[in-house]
Amino acid sequence: xxxxxxxxxxxxxxxxxxxxxxxxxxxxxxxxxxxxxxxxxxxxxxxxxxxxxxxxxxxxxxxxxxxxxxxxxxxxxxxxxxxxxxxxxxxxxxxxxxxxxxxxxxxxxxxxxxxxxxxxxxxxxxxxxxxxxxxxxxxxxxxxxxxxxxxxxxxxxxxxxxxxxxxxxxxxxxxxxxxxxxxxxxxxxxxxxxxxxxxxxxxxxxxxxxxxxxxxxxxxxxxxxxxxxxxxxxxxxxxxxxxxxxxxxxxxxxxxxxxxxxxxxxxxxxxxxxxxxxxxxxxxxxxxxxxxxxxxxxxxxxxxxxxxxxxxxxxxxxxxxxxxxxxxxxxxxxxxxxxxxxxxxxxxxxxxxxxxxxxxxxxxxxxxxxxxxxxxxxxxxxxxxxxxxxxxxxxxxxxxxxxxxxxxxxxxxxxxxxxxxxxxxxxxxxxxxxxxxxxxxxxxxxxxxxxxxxxxxxxxxxxxxxxxxxxxxxxxxxxxxxxxxxxxxxxxxxxxxxxxxxxxxxxxxxxxxxxxxxxxxxxxxxxxxxxxxxxxxxxxxxxxxxxxxxxxxxxxxxxxxxxxxxxxxxxxxxxxx
DNA sequence: GCCGTTTTCGGCCCGACTGTTTTCAGTCG
Numbered sequence: 001x002x003x004x005x006x007x008x009x010x011x012x013x014x015x016x017x018x019x020x021x022x023x024x025x026x027x028x029x030x031x032x033x034x035x036x037x038x039x040x041x042x043x044x045x046x047x048x049x050x051x052x053x054x055x056x057x058x059x060x061x062x063x064x065x066x067x068x069x070x071x072x073x074x075x076x077x078x079x080x081x082x083x084x085x086x087x088x089x090x091x092x093x094x095x096x097x098x099x100x101x102x103x104x105x106x107x108x109x110x111x112x113x114x115x116x117x118x119x120x121x122x123x124x125x126x127x128x129x130x131x132x133x134x135x136x137x138x139x140x141x142x143x144x145x146x147x148x149x150x151x152x153x154x155x156x157x158x159x160x161x162x163x164x165x166x167x168x169x170x171x172x173x174x175x176x177x178x179x180x181x182x183x184x185x186x187x188x189x190x191x192x193x194x195x196x197x198x199x200x201x202x203x204x205x206x207x208x209x210x211x212x213x214x215x216x217x218x219x220x221x222x223x224x225x226x227x228x229x230x231x232x233x234x235x236x237x238x239x240x241x242x243x244x245x246x247x248x249x250x251x252x253x254x255x256x257x258x259x260x261x262x263x264x265x266x267x268x269x270x271x272x273x274x275x276x277x278x279x280x281x282x283x284x285x286x287x288x289x290x291x292x293x294x295x296x297x298x299x300x301x302x303x304x305x306x307x308x309x310x311x312x313x314x315x316x317x318x319x320x321x322x323x324x325x326x327x328x329x330x331x332x333x334x335x336x337x338x339x340x341x342x343x344x345x346x347x348x349x350x351x352x353x354x355x356x357x358x359x360x361x362x363x364x365x366x367x368x369x370x371x372x373x374x375x376x377x378x379x380x381x382x383x384x385x386x387x388x389x390x391x392x393x394x395x396x397x398x399x400x401x402x403x404x405x406x407x408x409x410x411x412x413x414x415x416x417x418x419x420x421x422x423x424x425x426x427x428x429x430x431x432x433x434x435x436x437x438x439x440x441x442x443x444x445x446x447x448x449x450x451x452x453x454x455x456x457x458x459x460x461x462x463x464x465x466x467x468x469x470x471x472x473x474x475x476x477x478x479x480x481x482x483x484x485x486x487x488x489x490x491x492x493x494x495x496x497x498x499x500x501x502x503x504x505x506x507x508x509x510x511x512x513x514x515x516x517x518x519x520x521x522x523x524x525x526x527x528x529x530x531x532x533x534x535x536x537x538x539x540x541x542x543x544x545x546x547x548x549x550x551x552x553x554x555x556x557x558x559x560x561x562x563x564x565x566x567x568x569x570x571x572x573x574x575x576x577x
Numbered sequence: 578g579c580c581g582t583t584t585t586c587g588g589c590c591c592g593a594c595t596g597t598t599t600t601c602a603g604t605c606g
Binding site: 030031032033034035036037039040064065066067068069070104105106107108109110140141142143144145148192203205231233235236248263264266268271272273274275276278279284285286287288 | 578579580588589590591592593594595596597598602603604605606
């Protein structure tokens with residue numbers, strides 16, 4: 001079960017299409033058929049609408065990349081629970097064989113050959129034929145190739161998990177600082193999914209330009225935290241750092257830096273769209289630039305690449321082929337919210353509940369960020385494991401806040417709570433307390449499977465509840481989240497004027513990008529809060545803002561870009577003080 | 578399998594690298 005159970009079907013069908021694509025690839029089918037299934041899988045995975053609703057309205061084929069054949073298969077799955085084509089495929093290919101495609105340097109052709117000629121059906125079989133030397137003897141194979149597959153297996157067995165954005169950013173930051181210090185690098189930037197601020201990162205990509213690429217590569221491979229050097233050529237090198245994270249470095253000429261940055265930032269789907277546009281204009285786009293015939297007409301600068309193709313600049317965060325290319329062609333992209341527009345943090349914990357930071361420390365750190373206000377939102381009384389505040393301690397906290405506000409110029413400290421939505425759907429403080437708060441954040445911390453949608457909707461009906469925190473309850477690394485009908489929650493949020501949170505903590509990022517976008521499209525305003533439990537936590541705002549940008553949000557869609565005066569005015573109209 | 582301001586058929590993104598080859602296939606990003 002995932003957090004939005006209406007869209008479970010979307011994910012299920014996406015997975016089936018991906019498996020069909022694997023199988024077709026393995027069978028040596030036309031590669032464009034393979035691509036078609038992969039694309040359909042991606043479209044379904046991104047979709048926040050329930051695919052069965054679209055099917056009922058006969059609108060499946062209006063989705064780009066979904067044609068008659070695939071629409072029929074979706075309908076088939078929705079009515080019968082299976083896809084015949086997929087069942088057939090499963091019969092033809094033994095069990096977990098296709099999982100082995102995740103092994104680096106082992107592709108569909110080689111795997112098919114090993115299966116056909118040597119009867120390889122599992123990882124165990126594969127290791128065996130490597131050991132006995134039989135794999136090496138196959139046509140087109142050789143010692144080196146097998147050796148590379150062997151290395152691939154080692155990585156595969158480490159169960160190579162994706163990295164959190166926070167961990168990836170830290171490693172990239174450190175590495176870039178090191179390279180800048182040790183070499184005469186001109187330009188250097190993270191690229192790939194890290195530059196797009198995806199919530200998790202596979203490999204870290206870094207792009208640079210400088211006077212001596214060999215030196216840069218050598219210095220790169222000597223990075224103190226490098227565990228192993230995977231490859232070191234003249235323009236490209238890969239290393240493994242701490243715990244097996246792969247970092248790829250590419251060196252390009254300054255004249256191609258913009259095109260290369262565009263190219264290596266991706267996403268792949270976005271790049272394919274751009275290349276098609278280039279082609280339709282009689283141009284060619286590659287990582288070296290935009291070319292008319294053999295003449296490079298753009299490439300030094302990333303913006304020029306977009307410009308010459310007739311697009312306005314597309315910020316990295318939204319390069320996912322989710323409609324941004326069409327709007328960029330028409331100059332209609334929204335102006336995305338920026339980190340510097342954030343005026344305050346609307347979700348923070350102090351030592352009164354389960355944080356390591358005092359209110360004064362939080363305020364001082366927030367001041368360094370230039371914030372106008374912060375909202376202190378400690379846990380309420382029934383969240384005992386987090387040392388939730390009974391009314392008496394809450395009042396004591398308010399007294400301290402009053403004292404601090406007299407003493408400090410900025411930021412203004414607002415009195416809030418993260419009030420628990422209890423199992424029975426009531427709130428953990430009476431209205432008499434809630435109405436005295438500047439702002440109220442409500443959240444679910446218990447009963448994840450128990451009538452969550454109803455409880456949350458009921459909480460939003462309360463005139464004093466301003467924000468619902470982490471609306472799906474997921475933890476990226478470890479927890480699926482509530483059983484919840486998120487679209488219903490968005491509906492009620494829009495109707496009652498309740499704000500939904502993008503929780504900026506890197507393991508939450510909840511709402512996520514697609515859900516935040518759907519919420520905005522339904523007319524819901526978004527609040528970004530760090531959920532800071534220590535001073536460092538204040539920095540997570542950048543991940544929240546990045547998620548908002550990935551959700552296509554502008555400043556006006558994010559309430560904590562408002563001045564305090566405007567923020568107060570934007571509250572629920574039925575709130576009476 | 579999808580798609581159409583050149584097309585309802587014939588295209589479908591582009592290039593590097595590697596290792597096996599003696600002109601190229603497979604894999605990756």
